[in-house]
Each structure stands twice: as structure tokens, then as C-alpha cells.
Amino acid sequence: MKKLITVFSLLIATLLSSNWVSAAANLDVNTPAITAIKNSMQARHNQLNPHYNTGAVGFTADGLVAVRDATAVPLKDRGGINSLVAAENSDRSALYKEIAAGNGHPEWAGEIRSTFAGRWVDKAQSGWYYQNAGTWVKK
């Protein structure tokens, strides 16, 4: 009996694993909240883009961005870089939450976040930085 329960738990765990969720979730679901967040991120992208290019800011393994090297930020932008990154991360976290909610499964937010983490790295231009196993890698 105990063995049977173990097998059953394994089966459930497999069903709930990331592949299954990613396959089922519609990452391109659209709601007014998602549109608003995407617009906000789009507007900010022009400010972040030069910092991706210089390697000042890079993509983290959990689908966010982080300051990698503040000395690469021009002095005039250096004071604002942390709040720029914080605002971007607040939008990104909200986006993952809203996409999960838009799929009718708020509990998928974590999986959607890690799927996006991979997507950001795939979409990154060469020369941009991303985190892999705790270290920064230049694409």
C-alpha cells in the first residue's frame, strides 16, 4: 500500500512538473492588465536597452533584471539605475502573475516566470549578459 502511495505521488508530481504547465499555459494570453504592463515595459525598454548593450544590466535566472556593473552606467543615469531596474522587476513580476491569472491558474506564476526567464535569454542580443548558475555569462 505504501508503495502504491509513493507511485501515485510520483505520478502526480510528474503531472504537475514544469513541462506539463508550460505546454498547457497560453503565454500570449491578453487581458487589459497584461496590455497595460506590456505597454509600460515597452516604454521603459528604450531606457534599459543601452544598459543591456554596455553590460551594466543583465537578465537573472528568475526572469528579472539586475544591475551587473554600475560603473558601466553613465554618471547621469547612475543614480536612477536602481529604481529603473526595480520598476522593471515590479512590472515583470506583475506580468507573470497576470499571465497566470489570465490562464485561470494563478498558481502557475512560478512556472511562467521560469519559462520567461529562458525566453528573455533566447531573445537577448549577442553581447548582452545573463545569469547562469549564479555567474554572469556574455551571450
Added chain:
Amino acid sequence: MSFAQQATAISSIQIIVSEVDAPVGQLKNAKFHVDLKGAQPKLILNADLKPMSEKAFAHFDLKCGQFFTEKIGQAQCLNGQFKSKQISAPFSVIFVSYPSEFALDIDFNGANFSDEAGLHAGEKLTGQIKMAAKKPISTDTWAWNGLISWTAGELYWQPFYFGKADNAFEIDGTFKQDIINVQQASLLVNEVGKMQATATINIKTKIVEDVKVNAKDVDFTGLYALFLKPMAEKSAFGNMNVSGKADWQFEIKNLAPTSFELNLHDATIEDKNGKFGFSHINAHIPWDYDEPKQLQLAYESGHLLKIGLRQTNLTAEINRFSLTAPKLDLPVLDGALSLSDVSAVRLGDNWAWHLRMNLVPITLNEFSKALGWPEMKGQISGQIPLVTYANKQLNMDGAMNFNAFNGSISMNDLIIDDPLGVAPRLYADLKMRNLDLGDLTRTFSFGAIEGKLDGVVKDMVLENWKPVQLDASIQTSKGRHLKKISQRAVENITALGGEGTAVALQRTFLRFFKEFNYEKIGLSCKLRQDICEMGGVESTPNGYIIVKGKGIPAVNVNGYTQKVSLRDLLGRVKRITDSNTKVIVN
């Protein structure tokens, strides 16, 4: 130590020191080379330096194109160049030193420096540092004064950024064992104005312990950009365009703020995302850790989330981390929000507040114009016993009433999540009574319908002010009243449901009638995301009845599509109301 000496005359002196320990730091691998061959002596110094406050040694190279030490106690280094990992500075220096007295005069030209983390950095700086210090023999306290000024380059000193040159800081102070006491600093900051400051700095911990800054009648644009914005970065006020004049002072004791004051004179602020803005602000915003202060704020006009605000004078009491006011009148559009028992408290980085609200009637005409809606007649009024805001959520207990279209609309249980955020979410229930369909159809140019409507909207959710969920139904009000619907309205309602009936109507004798009597009209929509599940006043085997006719000739308008995309439906409504001048049936 070694001397390199040629046979005839001394042409150069080289001193190598393996290690020097001094109270201010350590020096090792120092190579000191004086070249006497040219017309003027040159000096080269290479060494590893570890100032007392640093953890590791850092290598530096120092060269003097012209080096003079002719007078006792004086050294001059002209055409100098200092290079280390973090500093690159062409400079000239004159150093005068006697027992218990020294003076230092440095000119730098295009200097760059940065600390490891980039939190303190300068680029292409050209300017001077002058410093003189004296220690009376009987004491152990140095009295000093200094001048730092630069005419070119930029400086970032976290969190402040000096983008414009032509700044001059004059400082008088004392120094006694680890503590620098700035007794009087006069800071002339480009694009801001003149500021005064005092400070206590512990050089061992590198902590500025006590600071007092005072600026009178300075430029608010520069003051905001340079000093206030970096400190307000996380708040709603961190991303604005501002102008005007300001007085500003603050005091920090033992690392904790003890007082603050900001006076604004004819200032204007405008959120860069357009969420709010105020013009011709005159304000006195004081704050003291120990005693309550009176805040005064006046503006000539403003806007908040597109809603216009008129001239306003506010006063409130600030007591440490709370703000209270028995009454605040906010003129809004052509009415007002009369707020009472206002109480706000700062919790961490956020504010929480509650108040009572009385809406002095605002005409719907103004309100609808402000939101870019079709112009409506009527007014909004209401008394809300309690409005609370906490954790970025606004809650309203009680009802807000809109008197519109000769009837009434009441809104209950209003909640708005993150009203100033990227994606605000609004929850509310609505009830509508006796709306005059004549007024309503004229407002939206829909084709005339006479009659009255009742309705309910339950569990309404708006995301970024757009509906994503609701259970709505409207139907003809009970009681006796005129119930007539025009040919055009019939066509339009039919067109909402899609192709078919409208065309059929035109081909029959019914097109000779301008209007029809009806028994009841009704429509319901259960909206989930973009899909609206439609219903009418009655169900039929393959759809629902929207208009149920009465008498002869009687026209029924039926709907067949059960599930409609809200985007498509609104698109059709827009096309119909936009083509209001076209007469489809004569």
C-alpha cells in the same frame, strides 16, 4: 635604500622603500625617483598604498614634469600625473608645510576617478582643491578651511549627480581624531543656487553622522533634480517635471532625520506618466520628529487621473509619521470633494489613510468630458461614510450616487487596487433605476427609444479601467410610461447582433413605420475576460428576445448569438453611434 650616482655629478636620485607604516595608512614597494638631468627636475613615484580606511593595497604611479623643493617646507609638482586603478588625474600641486600648519593647492585638469562599486565617481573634472589647516600648539584640534570647485566635468556622489559644472563648495571646519566637523559650508550649486550646510563626519567609519542643510529661494527645478528626486525615487513623486522656487532645509542627527522643511513658491509639478499634476503651488511643508507642525498647501489648478481640480487651499497637521485634518475641501470639476476626519499615516515606504467624503454635486457633463465620454446630462453626488487606503488599495464603504438620464445610478462596494499603478483594478456593484431611454439614446446617438430602464451590474471588475468581468442586466422599468422604439433603433439593435434582421425589415411593409410600440426591452451580459454571454427579456429555443413588441404592427428583435466578443460588440456600438448622421430608414 640605494643611490644611483654617476662619476661627475648627481644626475638622479632613486630611493626604494619596502614598507612604511603611518597612522593614515601603509605604503609598500615605493620607488622614488628624481631625475636631475633636464633643465628642471622631474619626479616619479611608484608605490602600493593602503589608506587606513581601505582593506587592500592599490598600486599608483605619480609623475611630476617639474618638481621643486627649493624652499624649506615647500614642494611643488607641476605638470603632474597621478594614475591608479581608479584614478587618472593630470594635476599640479603646491604643498606648504610647517610644524602644525600646512596648505595644499591642487589644480586638476580632466581628472577621472571612481570607487570600485561606482557609487562615487567623477569624469573629465577640471577645477581646484585648496586646503589650509593649522593646529595651535596647545591643542590637538586642527582648524581648517577648504575650497572645492570645478568648472568642467560631471560628478556622481551617491545618490546625487552634479551634471553641470561651475559648482563651488567653501568649507570651514575642525578635525580632531577621526571626527571632521564642518562648521560652515557654503555650497554654490549650478542650476540650484546657494546652500548652507554643517556636518559631522567620522572618517574611521566613513559615516556622515549629523547634517544640516539650508537653502533659501533656490531654483526648484534644480533642487528637485539634484536632491529631492533621488530621495523620492520610490514614491509617487519620483518621476516629475517641476518648476518654481523653493526653500529647503533638513537636519539629520545620529543618522536619523530630525527635521525637514520644504516651501514652494509658485511651483508647478507634473507627473511624467500624466497621472497627476498641479500648477501654481504655494506650499509650506514642515516636519519635525519631536513636535507637530502645520502643513499648508495651495494650488490654482491641477488634475488627478484626468479629473480636473480647481483652486484649493489645504491645511493639515503633521505629527511625526501621521497627518490629520478635520476638513479638506477639494474643488473638483464644477463640484467638490468635501473630505472630513482625514487621517493618514506613513508605514514604511507607503502611506495608509482614511476619511469621510461628501460629494458636492459634480455635473455629469463636465465629468464625461473629462473622461472623453459622450457628453451626458445629470450629476454625481453622494456621501461616503468611510474611504480607506492601505497596502495600495482604496476601499469605499457606502454608496456613490449618480443622478443621470433622469434616473439614478448607485455604485456600491468600490475597491480600487493600486489606483496610481501600471494596471489598476477596480471592483464595484452598480444599480440603475428609471433611466430615461430617450435621454440615453440621444446621448449615444443610437436612434430614439422612449421608455425607462432599470439595471444591475454585479461583480464588476475593470482592469486598467476596461471591463473584464461583470454580470449585467438591464430591462424596462415597471410602471406606466411611454414605450416606443424608432425604426432606426430597431435596426441598430439588430445590427448589434450581427447580419440578418435589419435587411429583412427593410424589405417588408414594416419599413413604412417610423416607430413601434413595445412591451419590454432587456439585455444581459455575463462577461468573462473578453467573452460576453448574452441574454434578453425572454429566451427562445435558439436565442433570446431583446425587444418584445406590442400591438400592431409588433416588431420583436431577437438575438441569436449567445457568446459575443466584447471587443467586437463595442466595435459595433462605436460604428453605429459614429454613423449617427446617416439615416438608414426614411
